[in-house]
Amino acid sequence: MTIDIDGPIQVNDGPLKPSEYAQLVPSDPAAVPMEELRRRLKDDGYLYLKGLLPREDVLAARRAYFSYLEPSGVLKPGSDPVDGIFDASKDVTEFPGIGVGRLEDMAPQAQEFVSRALSAHAQPWYAQDLCKHPVLLEFMARFTGWGTERTLPLERTLLRNNIPQAKAIGVHYDQIFLRYGEPTSVTVWVPMGDVDLRGGGLIYLEGGHILGKQFEDEFTTKAKASGLSDEEAKSAFNRNMLSSGVLTDGPAAFGREHGRRWLVTGYEAGDVVLHTTYMIHASTINNDKNHVIRLATDLRFVDSSRPWDEVGS
Template sequence: MPHVADSSPLIPLYVNDGLLRPEQVGSLRHSSPHEPLDDLRRRYGHDGYLFLKGLLPREDVLKAREAYFTLLAPSGVLAPGTLPVEGVFDKDKDKLDFPGMVTGSTDGNGRPRGGRFVDLALQAHEEPWYKDEFCKHPTLHSFISKFTGWGDNTLGLTRSLLRNNTPQNKAIGVHYDQIFLRYGEDTSMTAWVPMGDIALDGGGLIYLEGGHTLGRDIETSFYDLAKETGLSEEETRNAFNKNMMSGGLLADGPKEFSEAHGRKWLTTNYEAGDVVLHTPYTIHASTINKDPNNVIRLGTDLRFVDSSRPYDRRWSNVYTFGDGV
């Protein structure tokens, strides 16, 4: 299947700072994992991402989704009479009691608000069906090892971010991943895996057009300035992080960021089995989940590295709240 770039979506898309204007929105290029690898590599280098349709078996993704929501069901998040695999939010509940693991509000101690819901969402990271099976899916590992040329040196980092996003709650702000992986080389690759179908307005990831070049420029300009002022490598990392917003963001609002840099946000509807690979400098965010059927958006960020090269070893442990990474 040749790559496809659809026309701009017509469905209204909301982000943390409002409604994106039609001219601020475009569509991700679709690629098939069965295309020649050299073609896919060129596309990845040019776009900063590779949106692969149906890379993973759909049934494997839905099996993991079902396990996740079966685990979270005792929190009361799911609508009565629905199946866990559907992941339908109980609209009669207060959305603020069910915040996203990363983007939600916090209590007085800095812990995410959400009680049992958040505790179970954190627990999911350690469940064998997720940590030992889904995150190490042989199809994904095999494709990345061939695509990158890393072969037997391909390593999936243990730390991952399994994010849910209940309808109408806050979305993910603007960032690129090297911000969080700065204790290693900038050679990692992220695989964002939607764990279930995500409608166009269902809170999926959005990618800034040409965002990988802008992200690299932002990183380079800061390091050049730090070098001129005589900061050590460690001081530079700490100084960069202090210049980020809370949580390591470039900005909370994608709309204003798009306006400031004159670039579109690219998106699509995602299906279980799809995977998006992106570079450590690819700038991305997400929309607010406005799914009309109250479907909870679920997806995970999996990081891969060449183990023969220096990488951020802080990512060698399962994600825990407040782990400082």
């Protein structure tokens, strides 16, 4: 299936050809039986749920976030913070992403931007109101079958802004970051606002959960055959990643190498995507024509009765 869009879908290593992407398939959580939703996650590696969260609650968190970042100068003067419009008169490099360098080495404006982006994780409108939204907690407890007592949202979350034309997220799967626990965690990706098809949203590799598990199994087999302990194998695997923890920065070449398409879509506030810990994903370059900053977060859930990655929590 091909998708008609106004312009190419760009990733870090260039545009994706129309034959190299297809539509991410949505599911209606109010209409599809729970057993079928579970089957879709298991078979496809992802579950794209339309309108699971109240739109107004997601937009309230978005407004609070950009109001919090506004003193850094990132927003277009006079614009409404909830719109998250980037001040396109400024250089994108003035507003670096979290983890791209040491804070003390940055210019004052960049320092304020990154400091506020980091401290936003602890603000109640995010850490409590969004991350622990009762609709999400109740759904995850039922969907996983873990129940309210065992369904644990990890405190470590990944709240990311994606400024137009900035470098996108590279190719990875989440077990890379949660290797000190069983591979049973579920990630919930929450777009905090509408995201245009070309606006920097997540993309998923078709059958990527199978390939991710294959990568992990092959490396584990080689590591054990060489005499490494489990702990040594975890460390060795991590050293084989790029410094950012990803498999590669280039989704286009990666998809071609493995003969798989990328699954893409536009998102609306209230949508969420669940994916398994081995599901390979990345993001596109934000080419939103209105200079909208993409804002989203990764929330991860584990079964507290089983071993989970407390090191990375």
